[in-house]
Structure formats: C-alpha cells, structure tokens
Amino acid sequence: MTRFAGILAAAILLMGCQQGDASAQLSETQREEVRDIVRDYILENPEIIEEALIELQRRARAREMQAAYDAVEAQSEAIYNDPRDPRLGPDGADIVIVEFMDYKCSYCRVANDWVEDVREEHGDRIQFIIKEYPILGEDSLEASRAAIAALQQGTDIYEAFHNAMVSSSGPLPSERINQLARVSGVDVERMREAMESPAIMEHISQVRSLGQVLGVTGTPFFIVDGTIVSGANELALDQALQRALAE
Structure with missing residues (x-):
C-alpha cells in the first residue's frame, strides 16, 4: 500500500503538478498517462493488491476493537x-x-x-x-x-x-x-x-x-x-x- 501510494505520487509529480491542487492541474491526457503508469505498476507488482486488502482488514479490525472498548466504557x-x-x-x-x-x-x-x-x-x-x-x-x-x-x-x-x-x-x-x-x-x-x-x-x-x-x-x-x-x-x-x- 505504501509503495503504491509512492508510485502514484511520483506519477503525478511527473506530470508537473503541485501538491494540494494536483487534480485541478491535470488534463485528461495527463490523467490517462497517470492511469497507465499506475496500471502498469499494478500488473508488474500484483502483490500490492493483497497488501492493500490486508491493510484494509487491519484497519477494519482496529475500528471494531476500538468500538468494543468504547462500548465497554459506556456500559461499565x-x-x-x-x-x-x-x-x-x-x-x-x-x-x-x-x-x-x-x-x-x-x-x-x-x-x-x-x-x-x-x-x-x-x-x-x-x-x-x-x-x-x-x-x-x-x-x-x-x-x-x-x-x-x-x-x-x-x-x-x-x-x-x-x-x-x-x-x-x-x-x-x-x-x-x-x-x-x-x-x-x-x-x-x-x-x-x-x-x-x-x-x-x-x-x-x-x-x-x-x-x-x-x-x-x-x-x-x-x-x-x-x-x-x-x-x-x-x-x-x-x-x-x-x-x-x-x-
């Protein structure tokens, strides 16, 4: 997940965008180029999909656990x-x-x-x-x-x-x-x-x-x-x- 985010950021920077208003400065052609870069990277490194799913599951479990502890405190x-x-x-x-x-x-x-x-x-x-x-x-x-x-x-x-x-x-x-x-x-x-x-x-x-x-x-x-x-x-x-x- 971290590697993917880095690649995406790099792709946007390659298009000459400024941080904070990147989407506003990207033309449709540039967006296509970013999508191609990201797509190629995913195809070459499919394991990042698994990494992303694992991270999503970890965050979901963390939210569930926090909700459980909040409930324990509220129902003490x-x-x-x-x-x-x-x-x-x-x-x-x-x-x-x-x-x-x-x-x-x-x-x-x-x-x-x-x-x-x-x-x-x-x-x-x-x-x-x-x-x-x-x-x-x-x-x-x-x-x-x-x-x-x-x-x-x-x-x-x-x-x-x-x-x-x-x-x-x-x-x-x-x-x-x-x-x-x-x-x-x-x-x-x-x-x-x-x-x-x-x-x-x-x-x-x-x-x-x-x-x-x-x-x-x-x-x-x-x-x-x-x-x-x-x-x-x-x-x-x-x-x-x-x-x-x-x-």
Whole structure:
C-alpha cells in the first residue's frame, strides 16, 4: 500500500503538478498517462493488491476493537455493578474479570480450566463476574436459568453447579441438568420452581442485550481488568492478567 501510494505520487509529480491542487492541474491526457503508469505498476507488482486488502482488514479490525472498548466504557455500570450476576471471589478484589459464557460451548469448557487455575493461584486478589449468555439453543437457555435459580441457594452451591455444567460434555437436557444439580448440592425442586420466575428471563435477556452492544458474537468472551479477550485464548488471557497484576 505504501509503495503504491509512492508510485502514484511520483506519477503525478511527473506530470508537473503541485501538491494540494494536483487534480485541478491535470488534463485528461495527463490523467490517462497517470492511469497507465499506475496500471502498469499494478500488473508488474500484483502483490500490492493483497497488501492493500490486508491493510484494509487491519484497519477494519482496529475500528471494531476500538468500538468494543468504547462500548465497554459506556456500559461499565451494567458490566460490573449488576447485583444479579454471579460473583466468584471476594468483593473489593484488586482485579475483576468478566466472562460471558454458555454451558454448551466447548471453548467455555477449555477456558474454565484457566478460570479455575487463576482462582487457585490468585483467588484472594481476583473476582470473576459470570455473565450467563446462552446463545446455543434451548438447552443452553435452560441451563442458564437453572444456574441463576441455583444461585438463590448460595454462591458455593452455584459455583459447584456452574463448574459441573460447564465441564460436562454433550447435550444438556432437563434430566441431565437435574442430575448435575443434585450432585452439586442443589435442591432441585426448589431450583425448578425458581426457574419459572420472569425475573430470571429478564436478567438473561438484559445480559444478551448487553452482549450485543459489546459485540459479543461468541463465547467465551472475557474482560480482564478492562482488557478484552475473545475466545479461549489462554496466552492472551495470561498476558492481560499479568499486566493487571503488575499494575
């Protein structure tokens, strides 16, 4: 892209133009000559098309990322201060990590190993906020409703149930959800009754809306002390965490 711009500028200069008003001074014949120079250069160096496309993609990604960070700043209250969200770790922790997750997402299963390792190593310094973000069908939605209902029975019970479901491979039909809830210490009957509350669906709907505003198109999606990490990218997660710990 830089080489092409240089060739174009040189071609215009060859036509005797002054910077700033080149197009006004070019005759139709001169414009044809410039086009011929540029065309010949592209034909001789077709790789510049690929370079231009790569640069356009880089700029588009940069704009998307900036938009995402702007959205995180604008939505900070909903991201960090919704009292309905499950929280794992101490209040007032040095570092807050937010995770948008889906119980049927295999990448969330991978990322949960990282979450558990971080909690074991830095548990006193870090709090995780879990954003129940079911986007993979009705099983996902039912699992999230069950998890939020189980939270009413205590954070420890929620955590055990959450880990059991996110670690479980395969489908999550009602029977499987009940089984995982039972072994996690959840009162299943009480959970099922609480799941019918419209407030739970309202909560999930608002998290979904928040995710759409932030551009969360897949799970997991992390915000590590303000740094966005999309996917189960353990290297990027570790780097963001180490920067946060150092600060």
